[in-house]
Amino acid sequence: MSSQALQMPRWMDLVLLPLWNLLIALLVAGGVVLLIGASPGQALTVLLDGALGSARGLGYTLYYTTTFIFTGLAVAVAFHGGLFNIGGEGQATLGGIGVALLSLWLAPKLPSVVMIPLAIVAAACFGMLWAAVPGYLQAWRGSHVVITTIMFNFLAASLNGYLLVNWLRPNGSMSVESDAFADSARMPAVHELLARFGVEWPSSPLNLSIVLALLACVFVWWFLWKSRAGYVLRAVGSNPSAAHYAGIRPRWQVLAAMGLSGALAGLVGVNEIAGVQGKLTLDFVAGAGFTGIAVALMGRNHPVGIVLASLLFGTLYQGGVEVSFEVPGFSREMVVTVQGLIVLFAGAMAMVSAPMFAKLYAALTRKSRAAQGKSHG
Incomplete structure (x- = not known):
């Protein structure tokens, strides 16, 4: 079942749903980081700073x-x-x-x-x-x-x-x-x-x-x-x-x-x-x-x-x-794990959350139409 069959607007299918899946993937990855005894907040901070926080990191x-x-x-x-x-x-x-x-x-x-x-x-x-x-x-x-x-x-x-x-x-x-x-x-x-x-x-x-x-x-x-x-x-x-x-x-x-x-x-x-x-x-x-x-x-x-x-x-x-250098216990393989989780939730399980968004959109649409009907009445 596609998101279009669920009557989701295109912006929800292409923007909101992928961002939601990415958030879920990061939350699950954070849980994995906790299991190995590291701090998810520290890992995320170091990751973003190492990739985007300096001119050299941004170049790489x-x-x-x-x-x-x-x-x-x-x-x-x-x-x-x-x-x-x-x-x-x-x-x-x-x-x-x-x-x-x-x-x-x-x-x-x-x-x-x-x-x-x-x-x-x-x-x-x-x-x-x-x-x-x-x-x-x-x-x-x-x-x-x-x-x-x-x-x-x-x-x-x-x-x-x-x-x-x-x-x-x-x-x-x-x-x-x-x-x-x-x-x-x-x-x-x-x-x-x-x-x-x-x-x-x-x-x-x-x-x-x-x-x-x-x-x-x-x-x-x-x-x-x-x-x-x-x-x-x-x-x-x-x-x-x-x-x-x-x-x-x-x-x-x-x-x-x-x-x-x-x-x-x-x-x-x-x-x-x-x-x-x-x-x-x-x-x-x-x-x-x-x-x-x-x-x-x-x-x-x-x-x-x-x-x-x-x-x-x-x-x-x-x-x-x-x-992998800055956070103790966080190896390069953990990055591969995070990538795998993103692929899992943003790709293979991309449509798992789609019915929830479709129902939410349908409810908001019905509410909006009801409000318009009352205003016209």
Whole structure:
């Protein structure tokens, strides 16, 4: 039963209900913190202060937020096409490989004004091609995209390891990583740009990829809700049979949805490889693809909601590191527990509280109509 079937207004469904679920998740998480003997108030204070209370902490939070925006958008686009893409981890890995291969090849020869756009295109294309294969297998061969994208996550990690160990690792190096890129392949860091204008900002991994992430949000909003192609994709996602009857080819829309989804996930490589590492490394995605599922779920698969959910998870990631250092008995795993509770209440159990809000709205509506009737009488 959906919230719309319960006759809830859209603002209640998209704003009030998620905030209520988040509050419940935090209360339950506070109970867990109490059980381990820590103070929920202290943990929350340290978490917020570590993530948002300083310029450096804010930089790290926005850096995590950038990655989660990319993976959240990737999941959302596939969802609107009727698909559940859980291969963001592998697609992001291929995006990083694309950035690395292009940077190692061309960065010494090209200026940054040319190299950075090429790196963005490479990340998107590698992610797109990696996601298009499961899309093709589902559309033309009947293989379920959930199964194939899971398998492709492992294949991507193996491919990355193979390339690093056998081809990209410098001779004599024991570290499983590639050569460092030339400066022209590095996405400018925000603190370096601000320093050019005389603004002091502590160093952090935050780079101009955050602008790319926000532009991706605008593009996804325009594509899904303002373009004909996006309408066709959402039509197939809502009812493939009806779309086919209307003259739409669902197979090609499945391929398009997975391709665009993979391109968005591949842009993680720009943030992580071009923006932070400056070289290809093992496991640079670090679970961001799976976090993107929770981000899209909590953000209701809308770009605005995804930005807010990404900021929340970025705060949890950065603040959780500070809490694990500052609060005795509070480990990094506790942050994962809080994230899991948020996913549980904001996603899987999102509709548990919906009947209560629907009844409250119906009661208020009846009361308002009765008051209007008395005034007219």
